[in-house]
Amino acid sequence: MGRPAKFTEDDFLDAALEELAEHGTVSIAAIAGRLGAPNGSVYHRFSSRDRLLATMWIRSIRRFQHGFLAALARDPIDAALHSLRWSRENPTEARALLLYRREDLIARWPDELGPGLESLNTAVQSALATYAVTRYGPDDPDAERRVVLALVDIPRAALLRDLRAGSPPAPSLDEMVTAAATAVLG
Template sequence: MRKKASMGRAAQHTDQDILDAALDLVAEDGVHAATAVAIAKKLGAPSGSVYYRFPSRDLILATLWIRTVKGFQIGFLEALAAEDPEAAARAAVAHTLTWTDAHRKEAKLLTLYRREDLIALWPEELGQDLTTLNDEVKRAVKAFTVAHFGRVDAETIGRSQFALIDLPYSAARQLLRAERTPPWLFDSVIAASAAVLRVDRSSS
């Protein structure tokens, strides 16, 4: 279990400071650059203060990964909560692309790990956070599916998952590989998502 800072004196650098420094180092020189020594140097702090909170680089990166996922999910869930399902879908897809473009360092970090791998590595330190990490998104996608299709089954959940998550995530990876955002990308992905979600009302 992660150790807590001493109650006797306020820590000069918080966990969030350490994670921010790690993110900068990863963005500058790759994953292997985010060592406790390098983070401490960037913060102007003793390396022991970093080790005290995060005993390994992998745990730093895993914790940073979780923080980043949660940060992304805030806007995604807000978008998907719109009353009109079609507007909600457009907003959710747009959020994925807009967030990726505006937070390239964080978005690239998300490509480094899978949740299942982190659960295997850190069952005690991060187990609870990892186990429940996607619960709200799953509930939101299910609620969207009910509102949009009027039913929940393998087909409708599959279409919602593909249109709202798989398709925009794939486009986000393409966006990260490009130096500049392709001008056609946003409209094309939103249109493709809408096509997957299209409902034939003529037979109802």
Template sequence: MARPPRFDTDQILDAAVRLAASAGPGGVTVSAVAQAIGAPSGSMYHRFSGRTALLAEVWLRTVERFQEGYFAALHSDADPRRAARAAARHVVAWSRAHPQEAALLLHGPVEFGRGDWAEEYTRRADSGNERVYAAIGGLAASLGVTDPQGRDRVALALIDLPLSVVRRHLRAGGVLPAHAEDLAEECAASLLTS
């Protein structure tokens, strides 16, 4: 009977998140992750075919966990304005609750080797992005916004603006101020009423 593995995939990816948060994507190597959890490097290749697969998995797991809460926020209220405000708040609240993961996401998928990912990984990433933009498009339609400029304003309010609130503080190595969620929500609401 084979021995169960000492480290599960989540433990490995958690270590990769910590490395990415402290040293950026360049700090995430198979040997660095193995060393961080005290596993032999060879055992890592039983889970990941190499560094590219490891980078893809850590990126996708982080994005998918964020998106799960984001979709819940976007569908949290029948009133699209309240749902939009909840989604803007979620970006900041999730980042506050998961600062290492938020720091990882500031780098973007290209820095995590997206150009070299296997098709299954790019398909997962594209599917998640399509879901986000479809949900935002649906919310825009619920608000009566149908023109390209209006849809861009909704995307700015619900994606770009809340991320900018987070980015400035995390890139400076600081913590998010207590009013960050309120600021993201108020700005999003202002953009959606113009």
């Protein structure tokens, strides 16, 4: 019987986020040092730095999506504003989401990151499709496109410039995203 693990996967991922926040980069040695763990314990859980960052990315996406789905259940404009609010509350995770695209991770680690990566966006896509049909009816061929533009594409475009600059989304964006999303939703 082996020793119980001293650090959880989340401990390593949180340390990586802290490194990213403080230094703008992440190394295995820095993560291990932050936790007071040997480098080998990081490699025991993650085969590489990139694999650790990919796992951190997936965890961040799931956290974001959880809040987005809750916001969409309350109000569509709340869902549109969720991206901005979440990015302000979780600036390091928001910037970490700029590291990868889901398609890149699927191509690089199709088996290691698990089947959940293939279906990572399924719940959000389903919720958006359901909302589109509920709001516009089943016969509107542009309903889902309109909803995705209003609730996903506009907020993402609004916050990207600030995130890439290392800044939280400007508060003034809330009003602009609300106006744009409301106009697109009609």
